[in-house]
Amino acid sequence: MRQRLLVIIFFLIYSVNSGEMAEDCGGICNEDKLVGHLASMEVLSPESIFTLAFDDMEPLCKKLEENLKSTDSYLKTCKPSDQSELYVSLIRGVRVLNNKLCCTDNKFYKRYSMFHSCLRELTNDFESCNGPADWNEEPVKEKLCKTYKNIVDCYYIKAAKVCGKDAAKAVTELVQDVINSVLSTRCSGVNSLPYVKDAMPEKYINRNGSKGRSLYSVKLTLLASIINIVYYIFFQNKQVLM
Known part of the structure; x- marks a missing residue:
């Protein structure tokens, strides 16, 4: 913003x-x-x-x-x-x-559009991923490529945690293609994406384009699942004790 x-x-x-x-x-x-x-x-x-x-x-x-x-x-x-x-x-x-x-006929559009609504909810969160002012004009290759890598990793992690790994791969592909077209310097290692332990499970991602599931509803679904698991464990233990 x-x-x-x-x-x-x-x-x-x-x-x-x-x-x-x-x-x-x-x-x-x-x-x-x-x-x-x-x-x-x-x-x-x-x-x-x-x-x-x-x-x-x-x-x-x-x-x-x-x-x-x-x-x-x-x-x-x-x-x-x-x-x-x-x-x-x-x-x-x-x-x-x-x-x-x-x-709209290309493969990327069809893939990205499935996650657009979910990714859009992260617009403000993604701002913290942005590099320092004029980073793309940095003359020292190591510094420039480090900033580039940090931006890609940040987008991937934030997207994976909320929208799933497939969405994260889609948005980072877009980020990389745009940045690669802007930079005259080629950076290695950018395609190596970080491991995200708590990525959103794909089964909770609604892949229907413009009507993606909101973050709030995803959290509710996860909460309901946790409650069901806890209830099941408690009920099973109660049955054993009886």
Whole structure:
């Protein structure tokens, strides 16, 4: 929520200043305009890209399609400078998100949509997984890759505990594909996912797309199961004593 608020504030500032920008006329792309295109999609970092995946899918895909079309049209009129590579890389990340979530015939969309409702409930929890500001610009590979690994592991653990391991694998695949498209550095070991001892059992996960079981109802189900087990043990012991 805090990250999205910052994006909105930035977009408002951009809107005020956009009228002062010079035309590109087929030369080098104006960095402010590139930032403006990203701001219109609420994107300022790699994390802000895959956070969009927890929004309502249909309006999200419509928004991405419109903004990417506008961005692509602009990029045809100019050439990005080396200094603007950061913004271009974030645009690449948005394209990856769009391809994975908005092409309803692909396998990932069908898999991810089963867990979307459950994962959406973790939107605020996932914010604690985000890396420090500008981590993707870290020049030291070891530090950059460590942050990347921490982000992936955090998303996986939080998702597995509430939505199950299959959901965790789906969301971390999305996170990895987006980040890989943004970073110019390749990091090894990111695909090695952590062990989660108390992952949500798959039998408690409702795999019906937009009507996923809420966290509250899952907790109630687990509580009912525990009560039944305790009652059964108590009843059996009572029978033995009698």
